[in-house]
Amino acid sequence: xxxxxxxxxxxxxxxxxxxxxxxxxxxxxxxxxxxxxxxxxxxxxxxxxxxxxxxxxxxxxxxxxxxxxxxxxxxxxxxxxxxxxxxxxxxxxxxxxxxxxxxxxxxxxxxxxxxxxxxxxxxxxxxxxxxxxxxxxxxxxxxxxxxxxxxxxxxxxxxxxxxxxxxxxx
Amino acid sequence: xxxxxxxxxxxxxxxxxxxxxxxxxxxxxxxxxxxxxxxxxxxxxxxxxxxxxxxxxxxxxxxxxxxxxxxxxxxxxxxxxxxxxxxxxxxxxxxxxxxxxxxxxxxxxxxxxxxxxxxxxxxxxxxxxxxxxxxxxxxxxxxxxxxxxxxxxxxxxxxxxxxxxxxxxxxxxxxxxxxxxxxxxxxxxxxxxxxxxxxxxxxxxxxxxxxxxxxxxxxxxxxxxxxxxxxxxxxxxxxxxxxxxxxxxxxxxxxxxxxxxxxxxxxxxxxxxxxxxxxxxxxxxxxxxxxxxxxxxxxxxxxxxxxxxxxxxxxxxxxxxxxxxxxxxxxxxxxxxxxxxxxxxxxxx
Numbered sequence: 001x002x003x004x005x006x007x008x009x010x011x012x013x014x015x016x017x018x019x020x021x022x023x024x025x026x027x028x029x030x031x032x033x034x035x036x037x038x039x040x041x042x043x044x045x046x047x048x049x050x051x052x053x054x055x056x057x058x059x060x061x062x063x064x065x066x067x068x069x070x071x072x073x074x075x076x077x078x079x080x081x082x083x084x085x086x087x088x089x090x091x092x093x094x095x096x097x098x099x100x101x102x103x104x105x106x107x108x109x110x111x112x113x114x115x116x117x118x119x120x121x122x123x124x125x126x127x128x129x130x131x132x133x134x135x136x137x138x139x140x141x142x143x144x145x146x147x148x149x150x151x152x153x154x155x156x157x158x159x160x161x162x163x164x165x166x167x168x169x170x
Numbered sequence: 171x172x173x174x175x176x177x178x179x180x181x182x183x184x185x186x187x188x189x190x191x192x193x194x195x196x197x198x199x200x201x202x203x204x205x206x207x208x209x210x211x212x213x214x215x216x217x218x219x220x221x222x223x224x225x226x227x228x229x230x231x232x233x234x235x236x237x238x239x240x241x242x243x244x245x246x247x248x249x250x251x252x253x254x255x256x257x258x259x260x261x262x263x264x265x266x267x268x269x270x271x272x273x274x275x276x277x278x279x280x281x282x283x284x285x286x287x288x289x290x291x292x293x294x295x296x297x298x299x300x301x302x303x304x305x306x307x308x309x310x311x312x313x314x315x316x317x318x319x320x321x322x323x324x325x326x327x328x329x330x331x332x333x334x335x336x337x338x339x340x341x342x343x344x345x346x347x348x349x350x351x352x353x354x355x356x357x358x359x360x361x362x363x364x365x366x367x368x369x370x371x372x373x374x375x376x377x378x379x380x381x382x383x384x385x386x387x388x389x390x391x392x393x394x395x396x397x398x399x400x401x402x403x404x405x406x407x408x409x410x411x412x413x414x415x416x417x418x419x420x421x422x423x424x425x426x427x428x429x430x431x432x433x434x435x436x437x438x439x440x441x442x443x444x445x446x447x448x449x450x451x452x453x454x455x456x457x458x459x460x461x462x463x464x465x466x467x468x469x470x471x472x473x474x475x476x477x478x479x480x481x482x483x484x485x486x487x488x489x490x491x492x493x494x495x496x497x498x499x500x501x502x503x504x505x506x507x508x509x510x511x512x513x514x515x516x517x518x519x
Binding site: 079080082086090091092093094095096099106109110113114115116117118119120121122 | 324
């Protein structure tokens with residue numbers, strides 16, 4: 001009988017006891033360790049250290065892209081003078097202004113990771129609907145007002161004017 | 171410091187707390203016009219701490235928080251903070267000025283100068299997404315009323331790592347899924363069930379082993395979804411996980427009752443007889459007991475008693491309890507005694 005024995009990725013000596021698997025949309029990563037290395041790496045508490053490992057996956061995700069980007073690596077942030085090159089080593093930006101300084105490159109990364117490049121808030125969703133109807137209201141009121149003036153229906157025009165004023169001041 | 175107290179979230183007897191152990195929300199926030207910690211000069215890092223301390227002194231809510239300067243507490247106490255999930259392991263590896271606010275009941279904490287200026291987190295026992303969100307928003311507001319956060323209309327809250335930008339919010343659910351692990355359907359299950367931007371991490375034990383039954387489900391995407399959308403997506407997954415785990419437990423008991431009873435009572439027997447209990451073996455036994463408790467085979471032990479051991483049986487906690495430095499073997503010996511004591515079990519001679 002042939003046994004297929006897996007060897008620990010860390011020490012490459014002992015037999016694997018634990019398979020750690022991370023699954024996300026579009027990727028699956030496996031780490032195979034022996035119990036000794038598991039303890040050594042401080043991975044014996046499944047609660048805590050896994051968040052650390054996620055961090056590494058993200059960094060790999062960013063650094064994957066380094067090849068073929070030589071030009072943008074020479075960029076430097078106008079706000080904090082961090083060179084863009086450093087971002088590929090650490091996966092971290094230097095200051096809020098880096099988002100503007102490196103926008104062209106960052107947008108691609110944001111799109112690939114988040115599938116989006118635009119922040120959406122709960123309040124922006126709530127706001128957007130009434131705002132849209134307000135805009136159509138204003139347009140409608142303006143044309144109504146014009147036709148009311150043409151028809152010399154000044155009572156109606158005054159009422160429409162007041163409503164318009166109210167809407168525009170809101 | 172802490173070692174004799176139990177964090178409040180571990181005492182939860184919430185419905186399904188045997189499946190969803192805890193809900194954690196974390197917000198990443200940075201102060202406006204100060205460089206991010208990894209690139210900031212020491213002067214700026216000190217400013218962050220000064221501003222945060224000012225926010226605390228002006229707020230009644232934050233008065234319930236103790237402040238610790240990480241550089242001035244002992245190594246063992248730092249590791250205890252990690253074992254209690256109050257700070258991240260990465261936080262201890264940084265060598266610049268860092269501090270942490272910790273709520274007295276340990277439900278919430280705020281890391282200062284980790285990857286971002288503020289990492290605000292709160293943990294609730296069981297599945298409690300709305301409670302956690304309300305609590306963390308209040309906490310965020312306490313800081314925001316004094317200091318302006320770095321925010322852009324386009325990208326939302328700006329964070330040091332672009333993978334957190336937008337809401338800056340990460341929600342994690344810690345799930346205990348023994349029956350799904352035993353029926354070996356987990357990998358496929360998660361692949362089917364996870365919508366884009368969610369990830370599962372955990373130990374996948376081999377075959378019939380129960381050592382790897384605790385999983386963390388969390389959102390990875392923070393940009394392009396609102397906070398409530400992220401919350402709803404996790405709530406949806408949580409319900410599905412609970413349902414499938416319960417279904418798997420029923421099936422196991424219908425088809426393999428003797429084998430499951432064997433696993434649970436064997437675990438009880440090992441704990442009663444053990445003189446030496448390594449961490450990993452302990453997790454496996456604990457998982458079996460939690461399953462036994464959930465299905466009513468174990469009466470005298472409560473779920474909070476078992477959840478508490480997840481924290482108190484970690485190496486630093488054991489050393490701290492006996493106030494001495496120990497070898498790994500010593501820790502395993504003391505762990506065997508501690509587990510029996512905490513569960514009120516008699517030792518087999």
